[in-house]
Amino acid sequence: MIAVIVSVFLMIVLSMLRVNVLLSILIAALSAGLIMGLSIMDSMNLLISGMSGQAETAISIILLGVFAVAIKYTGITGILVNKLLRFMKGKRGTILLTIAGLSCFSQNLVPVHIAFIPILIPPLLHLFDQMKIDRRGVAAALTFGLKAPYLVIPAGYGLMYHQIIATEMKTNGMSIAISAIPLGMIIPGLGMVAGLLFAVFVTYRKEKETGTILGGLAQSQALAETSASLEEIPFNKQHVITLMAILLALVIQIFTHSLALGALTGIIVMFLCRAVPFLKGDELVDDGMKMMGTIAFVMLIAAGYATILKDTGAINELVTLTKSFIGDNKLIAAITILLIGLLVTMGIGSSFGTIPILAAVYVPLCVSVGFSPLSTAVLIGTASALGDAGSPASDSTIGPTMGLNADGRHNHIWDTCVPTFMHYNIPLFICGLIAALIL
Incomplete structure (x- = not known):
């Protein structure tokens, strides 16, 4: 128990x-391993x-990054940004809600997850500064779109999330239809909408002025790059090929359930058809690699951290003690499950990876306490999602930090993690607590 609490606290403080x-x-x-002997x-x-x-996740992230850079090279993102600017019409609230809506599509309609952020956000940074938009609000909008859809919508990553919940519940002695899970997850989903x-x-x-920490030349180059993306770009053959590559990548992802294979297919199509030389x-x-490499390594090290916590028995010790x-x-059972889920997910940074950890111990507990299968699914699903927003x-x-810090003026912890954690x-x-008690 001490290993989980101390190591997560240490990570957050650092x-x-x-x-x-x-x-x-x-x-x-490493501190968790040392504490466990x-x-x-x-x-x-x-x-x-x-x-x-x-x-697999790491290589998917890298390939999606390369695919995103190739898409950006064709200039099609400039067309998208121009269309968005005409629609937004200068209203800060409209811009933030539009960004939240577009990011929702990345989890279901076009399941590229965070790979769209470095394509869409950097060209808009100059606009955010001109309109004095608080970038913490943009981070909140992006995180909403990356998180809320998979909690509620049974498609893309959402279907995967619900399948894992149902599978792990069945493995641990409680059956539920996958189609029933979204009905319960609507309640925590509405909580995210309120946030x-x-x-x-x-x-x-x-309005908020964005501080400047870049030197004069670096800042000028960053602003020049973002401003250039806002110029009128005629639609051409390259853009048609790019759209075909995106569509083909989506189809491959859907039928193979492999983001890596889908991204690789898109990249190959763009090179073979000369959309990029x-x-x-x-x-x-x-x-x-530069754009997505850090994220890939963070995911890898987080997986290693999760392995230490699981294989040393630190997490089992924590959840067993709560019984x-x-x-x-x-x-008390619902509050405890949610708190443990928050702590574990803050540490390992993965909602999907937290489900098996919690389900193994808490499904039998939910049975003994008298929770219905739907209440149990909502508890496991919400507890695993808690901490995903806010975890470093x-x-x-x-993902949001990667896009918003393209010009070096957005801090990962204070401008992304803290705001998303609170909201x-x-x-x-x-x-999640209300849903567990009433369903």
């Missing part, structure tokens, strides 16, 4: 002190062996 997120997670992971070498070896658990509206129209509705291959891959004081009280290791926070975890906790 991150808030602006220690690099990779180093923060690495130190937290492992040597420093054994802790490191266990962390490295556990990194393979996210190898988004509060962020857009209350917390971040005022072969001679630009090294440059595009390098840019894609002793829960008894038959549904309220989560792609739901790293989403609090309503998620309250609504």
Whole structure:
């Protein structure tokens, strides 16, 4: 129990002190191993062996980054941005809600997850500054779109999330139809909607000047790049090929359930059809690695951290201890499950990876306390999602930072993690608790 609490607390404190997120997670992971009695070498070896658990995710992220850079190279994103600007008509609230809506599509309609952010957001940074939009509001809008759809909508990542919940519940002695899960998850989903509206129209509705930390030349180059994206770009053959590549990548993803294979297909199509020249291959891959490489490594190290917590028994020790004081009280049981979910997910940064951890212990507990299958599904689903918004290791926070910090003026912890934690975890906790008790 101590290992989980101390290591997660250490990671959060280091991150808030602006220690690099990779180093923060690495130190937290090694500290958990040491607390559980492992040597420093054994802790490191266990962390490295556990990194393979996210190898597929990491290569998907890298390939999606390369695909995103290739798409950006064709200039089609400039057309998209211009269309968005005409629609937004200068209203800050409209802009933030539009960004939230577009990011929702990345989880279901075109399941590219965070890969759309470096395509869409950097060209808009100059507009955000001109309109004095608080970038913390943009981060909240992006995180909403990356998170809320998979909680509620049974398509794309949402279908995957609901399938994992149903499978793990069945494995641990409780059956539920996948089609029933969205009916219960609507309640915590509404909590996220409330958090988004509060962020857009209350917390971040005022004008905010964005501070400058770049040198004169670097800042000029960043602004020139974002401004250039807003120029009129005629639709041409390259853009047709790009749209075909995106569509084909989507089809491959849907039928193979592999983001990596879908992204690779899109990249190959763009090169073979000359939407991007072969001679630009090294440059595009390098840019894609620079853009998404940090996220891939954070995911890998987070997987190693999760392995240390699981294989040393630290998480089982934590959840087993909670059983002793829960008894038959549904309220206490629900609060405890949600709090443990928040703590675990803050540490490992993965809602999807937290489900099996919680389900193994808490499904039998829910049966003994008297929760219905739907209440149990909502508890497991909400508890696993808690902490995803706000975790320094989560792609739901790293993705927005990646786009908003393209000009070096957005801090990962204070401008993304803290705002998203406050606006989403609090309503998620309250609504998840209500849903568990009434369903």
